[in-house]
Amino acid sequence: MLGWLRNVWLAVYTVGRGLWVTLRYWFATYRPGRRTFTHRFEYPEKPLVVAPRYRGFHRYDLTTCIGCERCARACPVDCIYIGKERVTQGKGFRITGYAVDYSKCMFCALCVEPCPVDCIFMGSTHDLSCYSRDGCIVDFARLPLEVAWGRATLNPTAVAESKVIVEPVHGGPNQ
Numbered sequence: 001m002l003g004w005l006r007n008v009w010l011a012v013y014t015v016g017r018g019l020w021v022t023l024r025y026w027f028a029t030y031r032p033g034r035r036t037f038t039h040r041f042e043y044p045e046k047p048l049v050v051a052p053r054y055r056g057f058h059r060y061d062l063t064t065c066i067g068c069e070r071c072a073r074a075c076p077v078d079c080i081y082i083g084k085e086r087v088t089q090g091k092g093f094r095i096t097g098y099a100v101d102y103s104k105c106m107f108c109a110l111c112v113e114p115c116p117v118d119c120i121f122m123g124s125t126h127d128l129s130c131y132s133r134d135g136c137i138v139d140f141a142r143l144p145l146e147v148a149w150g151r152a153t154l155n156p157t158a159v160a161e162s163k164v165i166v167e168p169v170h171g172g173p174n175q
Contacts (some may be wrong), residue, residue, distance in 0.1 A: 048126045055107045057154045058100055059123040060140040067093035071111035073122055079104040080111060083141070095141055100130065103136040125153045135159065 041048055052058065067084040083097030109122050121161055133159040138154065140147075147154060 049128060050124050055122040057102065057109075057110050057123050057125040057128050057138075057140055058140075059153065060097070060098060061119040062095060062121075062140060064117045065095050065098065065119040067095055067116055068116065070114040070116070074107065074110050076110060077104045077106060077129065083114055097139055097141045097146045099137055099139040101137045101140075103133055123153050125155070127156075128154055129156050130159070134163070138162075 025119050067082065069082050071139070072078070072080040078103040081097065081099040081101070082095070083099075084093040084095050086092075087094050107122070112121050128136075128138070135156075138159050139162065143154075144158055145168050
């Protein structure tokens with residue numbers, strides 16, 4: 001019985017000591033004028049300031065890509081999907097789709113190094129919020145030209161607008 005009481009006392013003592021450490025640090029760092037994250041940075045209206053070497057969402061230049069697929073082969077999680085077709089006049093390929101699945105991407109920047117023409121690089125976009133997993137797949141070939149050519153950063157509205165299908169895939173059963 002004495003051993004059981006000693007174990008109960010030891011459990012209460014260690015929990016109380018841990019809470020005291022937490023409370024002590026809370027009082028040491030408490031400032032009444034401290035504001036929330038959105039008050040300090042005005043996040044939705046103004047973009048966050050990120051470090052110069054921050055690895056955010058990719059920026060991709062559709063005009064310089066030669067379709068070599070080195071970035072897709074270098075990706076350790078296979079999150080880059082390239083659609084291409086051979087050009088009839090001349091040599092090379094035409095890019096029909098360049099999609100990155102951001103639900104799998106770990107932002108390691110291993111896809112940037114092997115690119116021979118530097119058409120893909122890490123951007124400084126901090127947030128690409130979406131409500132479904134389908135919104136995490138970004139096809140750079142369907143984005144507006146300013147975003148697809150790497151001149152502007154990704155934003156959720158451009159990605160959402162690129163997913164809207166203007167024309168149906170097929171005419172339907174009656175046509």
